[in-house]
Amino acid sequence: MLKRLLFVCLLLFPVLAFAQQAEVTGTITDSTGKRLPFSAVFAEHTTLGTLANERGFYRLRLAPGTYTLIYRLIGQKQSSVKLNLKQDTVIDIKLAPEIYHLKEALVTDEDPAYAIIRKAIAKRQFYRKQVDGYSCNVYLKGVQKLVSGPKRYLKDNVIKALSLNKNGSSIVYESEASSQFNFSRPNKVKEVLLASRTAGDHASLSFNRALDIKTDFYDNLVHWDALSNRSFVSPIASNALAFYRYKLVGSFTENGRLVRKIEVIAKRKSDPTFNGYIYIVDGIWRIHSLDLKLYKLANINFVDSLRLTQQYFPVIGDVWQPSSVRFYYRGKVLGFVFSGYYEGVYTDYRINPNFAPDFFNKQVMEIPKEASKRDSVYWNNNRPVPLTQQEEIYYYNKDSLGRKRQSIQYLDSAKKVNNTFLFVPWVLNGYTIKNRNATQTYNIQSPKDIVFYNSVEGWGVNVAPRYKRFATNGKTLDIRPIVRYAFGLKLLNANVYASYRYNPMKQASIYGKVGTDFLDLNNSGTVSLFLNTLSNLFTEHNLLKLYQSKFIQGGTQGEVENGILLNGLLEYADRRSLNNLSTKSGKDSTQVTPRYGFPPQSNNPLDPGSDVPLFPRYRALSFSGSATFTFNQQYTMRPDGKYIEPSLYPRVRVNYRKGFPILGSDVNYDFLSVDVFQDRFRMGILGYSSYYFSAGSFLNYKSLYYPDYKQFRGGLPFVFDSSLGSFHYLNYYLYSTNRNYLEGHFEHDFGGYLLNRLPFIRKLRLEEIVGGSFLTQRILPNYHEFYFGIKKLLVRFDYGFAFNGNQKIYQGFRYVYSF
Structure with missing residues (x-):
């Protein structure tokens, strides 16, 4: 009886607390x-x-x-x-409107605002480090609206589907989130999502975590990944006077203290700087509030303008913290004008709380299952900012539609509509079929990835369907069978790959593959079948060099500790060289007639004019393993798994590969290498850098063949993959090695820092890129290349030079895709 009474009291406690x-x-x-x-x-x-x-x-x-x-x-x-x-x-x-008094006499050429700003800059570090830590509750709300659009697109069916007004305006996205946010100096954070709610299409700009909107203008630079590749200079940064002009607008009294309103004016429109107003409390020289704007010339992405307002309030004693922050943005895409805002409300501050020693454990965010299951009653009782009538109606309509979508009739109807075969989308992106609850998908690739041509196989088809099954706990099953038929050789290859992620919290999975296939001689990858087909048809240049492998392999990966990921693969393979169709002999030979009068190069990349096989048929039993170390790895834990946050530090990967001379295997070697790499290393207002360095050696090379060599990711055709660690101009196959090597790659994206200074050009919002690579190995001891490029969103063009020592061996353009 006592237990039942206690249970009832626990259930009623939240209700009683709310009633009070x-x-x-x-x-x-x-x-x-x-x-x-x-x-x-x-x-x-x-x-x-x-x-x-x-x-x-x-x-x-x-x-x-x-x-x-x-x-x-x-x-x-x-x-x-x-x-x-x-x-x-x-x-x-x-x-009432604030009345500003301007009593300061301008006795010098310098505006009085400069003296105030200098004092605020002098106090910046003090306020930045005033508290060692805090905990608070954060409420976030985001709304995006379609303001207007071209009438030719706003047909009745579009207006109905998007629930638009007749003029084409309406809410298209709405989200709310409630979190407990914890911070400890210098940079430890942990956010626990208490509730989350989203309705509508994805917004163009997204701040859905307290981490995303955390903004501290006492730092020299402020940065939002969703907005720009560059950081923005605070109006009270230590070097702010080099970027801003200031003007004292006036002063007003609040709570017995004088507050100065100062206009902030960017000296150069193209710099990553703000325009607007900053309010400084006289005497204590701290930020009272800010009202700042960013425009397109500051190279912000996705939107044309952004206005940020932030207000501080005293929490305890002389400690002030943000009470609210708000981002309002506006943009235009293909004639559609949109606007929106994200706002955060900070409450229930606890200054310098006594965090447990293990509280900050690299998990920067926790998203429990129940966070997305809060109903409207919960939100009505806990939402600090009331919804407008339009926002309530939007939620109601989306919730009603959501309930409708749970019915079997709707799910079957939606499944039929969503799985309707459309020819043009299939040609561009392939065709995917989903079951009723989207827990299973079936995919067949685009025809451009099915039909191919090369000098070894002639015309062929490579059919690679894919099946994926998703469980609610994040476990996934992935099966990919491949059937490849070469009409010129009248030869069928077939294999199947399968992987099962059994522990999403540890990134743990097992995988395997068995069958036969034609593989790229460069095991790092060169060009796709599609691009190679275009090269053959238009230039009669076969870029892709192939060999046949019959194999069985199995592997596993998983984290043993946070930041230490192990991967291991065991393979047994039977490999043989291949020749071009034109070099086959016998009654089944297929002679290729050169379109331009030149015979195609042989499939032996080391001897293009010879029919001599690159290597004899051999068998290989090998093991390859790696250990990847991510220092200070931070992550978000969701119900469906562990998601790694971008690293602030270099990552290190140790690779080992062993060929075993047993069970009929013809190889006997040991290979060890170390990679050090980092993507998007921030460089403040100068953009970001990326780098990849690798060094390795064959400790034992008693018996191995070309497919076992260390291969490098080269670059030959006009279209180039810009993945970190790729060369722009290096031949794919000539410089593979079975000895020592050292390679390095560095690239920097200025994010418009230089081009924004040029009239007319800066309106295009382009990003400038510079980079270079080098390779040292036995037969190519001093290869290096340099390039520069222009980037717009996901597309860029590069122009560069390649050298062997002091001798220039190549220069030219590259079109880089990074979709």
Whole structure:
């Protein structure tokens, strides 16, 4: 009986706690009655607060008691109301415009704002390190709207499908999230998602985590990955005077302190800098609030302009923390104008809490299962910023549609529509069939990846369907059979690959492959069958060199500790060289007639004019393993697995490969290499760098053949894969080695830092890239190349030079794809 009573009490406790609270609601307007959206409301001497919504309506829940409510909006005079809260209360507030006084006499050529900014810069480090850590609750809300669009696209069916108004405007995306955010200096963070809700299509700009909107202008640079490749200079950075001009607009008094309003003006429009206003509290020289803007010339992505507002408030004593931050953006794509905002409300601050020693354990975010299952009752009781009527209707319609979509009739109908075969999408991206709940998919590739031609096989087909099965716990099964038929050789190859991810929390899986196939002689990969087909048809140059392998292999991978990923593969293979069709003898030979009068080069890349096989038929039993070390690896834990965050440090991978002279195997070698690499290493306003360095050696090379050599990722055709660790101009096959080697690659993306300084050109928002690579090995001791390129979103063109020692051996363009 006692246990049952205790259980009932536990169930009722949240209800009773909520019942003990009262609501303060109302509308905030200016002196003319115009509603003031996104005004801040907080209870003085507490860390409880909220924001008004787009219609100026606010709601704040408080326990009964005596409070002084503070109402604040940038540009309006702060107002306060004292009340003894006993029950739900309505308080409508009118905020008067702030009156700025400018009493400083300009006795010198320098604006008085500069002296204020210098004092704020001098106090920057103090406020940046004022607290060792904190914990708070963060509410995030995002809304994106389609403002207008070309009438030729806004047909009745489109308007109905997107629930648009007749003029083509409406909400198309809405999201909310509630998190507990924890921070410890210098850079330890941990966020626990309490609730999450999303409706509509994906937004063009996304800040769906407290981590995403964390913005500290006491840092020299602020950065948002979703917005730009470059960092932006804070108006009070240590070197801010080199980037900004300042003008004192005026001063006003708030809570007995003088607050200075200073206009921030970027010296150069093309720099990663803001324009707008910063408010500094006189005497203590700290940030009171900010109202800043970024424009296209600052090279922001996806949007044309972004406005950021941030307000601080005293938490305890002289410690101030952000009470709210808001991003408002606007953009235009193909004639469609869109706008949106993300806002964050910070409440319930605990300064310098006593975190457990193991609290920060590299897991920067935890997303429990129940976070996405909160119902409308939960949100109505816990949402600090009220929804507007339009937002409520949008949620209701999406929730109604969601319930409808759960019915068997709808799922069957949707399955039929979604799986309808369409020829053009199939040609471009392949064809995918999903079952009713999207837990299983079947895919067949595009015809450009099925039909091929090369000098070894002639015309052929390579059919590679794929089956994937997804479980709710993140486990996946992936099966990929391949059937490859060469019409010129009248030869069929077939194999099947399968993998099973059995422990998503450890990235653990097993995989295997068995069958026969024609493989690239370069085991690092060269060109696709499609690009090689184009090269054959238009230039009669067969880039791809092949050999046949009959094999069986099996492997496994998984983390043994966070940041240490092991991978191992055992293979037994029977390999043989291949010749071009034109060099076959006998009654079944197929003679290729050269279109341009030149016979194709042989399939032996080391002797293009010879029919001598590159290597004899041999068998190989081999093991290959690797250990990848990611230092200080941070990750997000979701119900479906562990997701690694981008690393701030270099990663190291140790590779070992062994050929065993047993069970009929003809190989006997040991290969060891070490790779050091890092992608997108931030360089502040100068963009980011990427690099890859590798060194290795065959410790034992008693018996091995060309497919066992160390291969390098070269680059020959005009179309080039820009993956980290690739050469632009190196021959794919000539410089593979069975001895020592050292290679390096470095690339830097300036993110528009240089081109933005050029009139007219900067309007294109291009990114400039420079890079280089080198290779040292036995037969090519001093190869190096340099290049520069222009990038726009996912496409770029490079031009570069390749040298062997001091001798230039090549120069030319490369079209780089990174889709």
